[in-house]
Amino acid sequence: MQYAGEKFYPEDVRWDEPIEVGLVPALLEESARKFGDRAAIEFRDRQISYRELNAKVAQAAAAYLRDGLARDTTIGLFLGNTPDHPINFFGALKAGARIVHLSPLDGEITLKHKLTDSGARLVVTSNLSSIFPRALEFLEAGIIDRIIVCEDEAWGEAKNKLASYDKRPAIVTYAEFIAEAQLPVIWPAVELDDVALLQYTGGTTGLPKGAMLTHRNLTAAVSIREVWTRSFRAKRNVAERVICALPLFHIYALTLILMKRLRYGDLISLHQRFDLEEIMRDIEVKRATVFPGVPTMWIAIISLPDLDRRDLSSLAYCGSGGAPLPVEVAAIFERKTGLRLRSGWGMTETASPGTTHPSNGPDRPGSIGLMLPGIEIDIVAHDDPHRVLSIGEVGELRIRGPNVTRGYWNRDEGRSEWFIGDRFLTGDIGYMDADGWFYLVDRKKDLIISGGFNVYPQLIEQAIYTHPDVKEVLVIGIPDEYRGEAAKAYITLRPDAARFSIDDLRAFLTGKIGKHELPAALEFIDELPRTNVGKLSRQALRDQLSSRSA
Structure with missing residues (x-):
């Protein structure tokens, strides 16, 4: 296979390089x-x-x-x-x-x-x-x-x-x-x-x-990134000081910080949580050189009122993952610090790697980057995942590689929903341009990604349904300036029930669901939209809201 994006790779990297695996x-x-x-x-x-x-x-x-x-x-x-x-x-x-x-x-x-x-x-x-x-x-x-x-x-x-x-x-x-x-x-x-x-x-x-995720998958994820960064690391020839403020139970931190950095011989500066001033101390005083974060962290940093007086000169690489990085956040960060903020795309099912932007090469704002060595991504039709689409056509991203999961635990019966042979159907909707750069336009699933964490609407709905005054509820994602996305609950009340505030709802849900799953907004609605067979429909709700705001 010839990959058009290979011309943007680091000079010593090929797309079809063998990927080392191990235990x-x-x-x-x-x-x-x-x-x-x-x-x-x-x-x-x-x-x-x-x-x-x-x-x-x-x-x-x-x-x-x-x-x-x-x-x-x-x-x-x-x-x-x-x-x-x-x-x-x-x-x-x-x-x-x-x-x-x-x-x-x-x-x-x-x-x-x-x-x-x-x-x-x-x-x-x-x-x-x-x-x-x-x-x-x-x-x-x-x-x-x-x-x-x-x-x-x-x-x-x-x-x-x-x-x-x-x-x-x-x-x-x-x-x-x-x-x-x-x-x-x-x-x-x-x-x-x-x-x-x-x-x-x-x-x-x-x-x-x-x-x-097998031993093969996890070590392949590390090796894929190792191949990609080979020339960058050779030129620097130092043991990096890497900030890890992302939770190690998250796949991004597990493979692309913990495992990868231990493979390289770097020092991992482990933080129990993201404390902005502690992170800045790690950079300014301890001279951290690498900082992988999520968009909410970068938003917090660019919001520092004295950022122009802070010393970030030790940083050689800044990366963002876990959720889509707003183009304006990367632009503001570069304008204020002179540093480039690189992002990419990946999934739990790929042990994190999927696409990335060259560290010191060209950039295409709005793109999720180039597919990494050893990984093959194509675009298939929504209604026929066997049919590969042409350049520029919008469809579902389909991926295969040594890092891709072999399936879901106790879910053998549903394999055909997620795999075509050894190619995984990601549920993400996008396209590839003529130069091999990928772009996302939507997500097939209703999954909400809030601050880099997966938030599942149905779990929130199940918890809200335990409220005695709630008749029906739908939860969808809405844009959030800080987290990228947040959950909003649309509720129909039982007869004679009194309305309550978002703070009341969050207090009621505390302990039932995670803090990151608590809705950020609430709206009461007389009747929730349904499909033609009577099921409550999130997509119909989104369409309804879209036409209302048009």
Whole structure:
């Protein structure tokens, strides 16, 4: 295949280059051999070397094996951004298990579904008061059997509020769990196509689906980016200081920050959350050189009143992902700082990589970029995914590559909805121009991407339906200056019910769904639109609103 966009690639990169794959734990093992005492992670001003990190991973893996972990067991990671995440992520995979990420942002419905659908009976979590009580609820409800508690204070003093709990056989601290674990003579055999990660993603027709990402998929995602950045890294020839303020349970941070940067031998400056002044301190004082973020972070930075007086000169690369980057945000950032903000497109199902913009090459505002080496994207007709469209025609993006998921966990019966052979139907609508640049124009699904997080309208609707005054509800995405998109609820009330405010609704929903899922706007409507068979229709609602504003 000839790809027109290859002429815009870095000079030493070809589209059809072979992509190296391997086992996820081997990635860290190799880096530990190569980089030894070089710092791998910095957290609360404490640095962990590559050698130390690899030893901690081996210790975790040995503890899982001693605990009787069977190959193909699913382990839930319910952790924020601390070194406990990579230690247990790599450690569980080294022991032959698979991981399911549990987001602290998820509501109860989603967390319960991820646990029951994945089959995870063991959860590794933190003693933070914002996380531990939720894990405890699942233990007491019999949804899981055991909890391993990583103690946040083990990494140094922090401002986080800690939970207290009573010791019992089903709850063990991480320090107790790894105590006296002996490294095995031979580690369990793990195969390239073993599922390493169940990363849940979703749509609007039900609960999120677990994308099965294998060792091959995850390491291919890293290698694809490694090929793309080869000349850039060779010219710099330094160990980068990389800011990680994105949650490690998100695929973007997992593969394109944690795994990729450990592969390169860089230092990951790990932040538990996006604190703007802490990030600026990392840049101005600690001289961070790479900052991958999401649009909301860049909007916060360009909104700094004194940005023109801040020193961002250490930054060699700024990237944006997780959600569409508004063209004006990139333009303002470049105008105010002189730095180029690069973006791309990818999905949970592609382990993140899909398209990107050249770091120092040409740019096409509004485009999602060029397809990366080893990845093949074409555009197919909405009504016939077997029919490939011509240049400039709008249709659905279809993708294949070594990084693309092999399917969804427990969803074999629906494979034909998402795959044509080995090509994945993304649900994103767009086109490719004559030079090989891709553009998105819409999304096929009703999924809302808010601040880089997937928000599922049906889950919000289900929670709103528990309100005693609500008769019917539809939730759709609306433009949001800060988050890119936000959820808006359109509600029909029961007879004689009184209207309530958006603040009242958010208070009612708190705890039922995640904070990022709380609606940003509310409108009461006499009658919600329906399809010709009587079903409530989000698309008809959007059409109705569009004609109203025309």
